[in-house]
Amino acid sequence: MNSPLALQHGLSGDVKSLDTLRARASQDPRAAVKEAARQFEAVFMQELIKSMRATTMKSGFTDNAGSDMGTDLLDQQYATTLAGLPGGLADMIARQLERNMGLSSTPVRPSAPGPVASRPLPTALAAPRVAGPQGEFLREHWDAAQIASRETGIPEHFILAQAAHESGWGRREIRNADGTSSHNVFGIKATGGWQGKVAEVTTTEYVNGQPRKMVQKFRAYDSLQEAYRDYARLIKNNQRYARVIEQGHTAQGFAQGLQDAGYATDPAYADKLTRVINTTLRLQRATS
Template sequence: MAALPGSLPATQLQALRGEAARDPKAAVQAAARQFESLFMQELMKSMRAATPSSGLMDNGGTQLGTEMLDQQFAQQLSGLPGGLADQIARQLARQQPAATSPASSASSASSESPTATAASGTVRELPRRPGSLSREALSPAALHAGSAPQQFVAQHRAAAQAASQATGIPADFILAQAAHESGWGRREIRMPDGSSSHNVFGIKAGPGWTGKTTTVTTTEVVDGVPRKVRQTFRAYGSYAEAYTDHARLLSQSPRYARVVAEGGSAQGFARSLQKAGYATDPDYASKLGRVIDTTLRVARSLNG
């Protein structure tokens, strides 16, 4: 028997209950997405009701088809990063007891960290947790007040502007790379106690690094084959320190000389970073370019 519009099918309810028993955190995300989908269905139903009908071909069949189409639209519109589901999931997660130790937190954070490169020149590719915030550009609908992109841009804008003065690269481009590498701050590399390393650029700690470090389990891609390894990354006392160190790396390393030279355009900045081997992802430049576009839209919305 089909579920009524605005209700959750029994099979999905059973699956959700089973997921809650196996993985409470995943169940929170699934429940939030289901709620947002139902909400979107009701929203479109209200919009349909407020729209005058021609009445020429209206019948039970067309009404059922419209309801099914609205359900498909609701599913497509639900679960977008920074949307209602994310807000609900965060609220529900706060009510769950913490069950991870500092060591497990560091390991988990490493598995959610982005693609990055060390000052020594080695590159890595770290996987994303399924369902985590995409590093690619978000739709304009997701850029509402309080979304992860807006929060990230507002929080990091001053540090990016300071780094821009040191490198000549536009602040929005630097900010976009930090957003791309850290998943808008949602996949930061963690310290052993679970606190942030503030390393939003994912820079490794080479032999010449004398500052704080954190060692986490990551996935290295070597000759196209992913391998689990332990890697040591730089750690900073603040995000401002991370942006300063990133600016120093780009401006002082001969490897990134072309990045600085071509950093005046979004395409040149993204393309030269990929050519310099900042990441192993062959689509790094195009992905970063889309995040730059998103960052520019967010910055304009914040400027009013």
């Protein structure tokens, strides 16, 4: 990651770069605003990459404190390199800051205050206009998620985020024996008297807090719409998920409700899902 851009800007939050930024603010406020916005976007991008990594199971062979630190540093450099591209989040932040400082008269719609995970989701949000694999996943699943949202009362972004978490943003699809997609993006097992098609795959389950590989049977569907409808029926009609419906107006309540109900065996399921929900909401708000 020794690209010219990365070498020029250094790591976001570096003490020396912050001192330079402070000095520049008194000499060239507009340039300082752009640099501050770029660094803020770098922090956001690092959190996005971190959230994506959280959906991927570690190998367990070479993972240790040193490798984790190396991964964090690499993600930081990735984020710094990606930040500041034309038309990105940094441009929006810079315009807002310039307006607040009286450096620009261009109106910018302010964003809602407060932390993402503690607020109810605004209604009637449009399909995300985000580029890249995450944006493609959200757009592809948007209509089906809206159906599940209407049937359960849970915000579509929460449902989309759970599908993204369970499927690794579509990279870890459960496939049938012939290689075709089962469309089971929620990882719903073929239990409870399921009479439909089944896909058998090797998956990771946690037994007494320890990950184990085992073959499991999962439900298979003919379409994403069918998968989302079945997910909605499961959450709405199974009494064990009653608290998920009750607490589903916040990201933390939704995620913790699923974990408490035993939706997954991963002891960190709620924390991981909450991070993906926040990522999904930020992707939407960054382009709204």
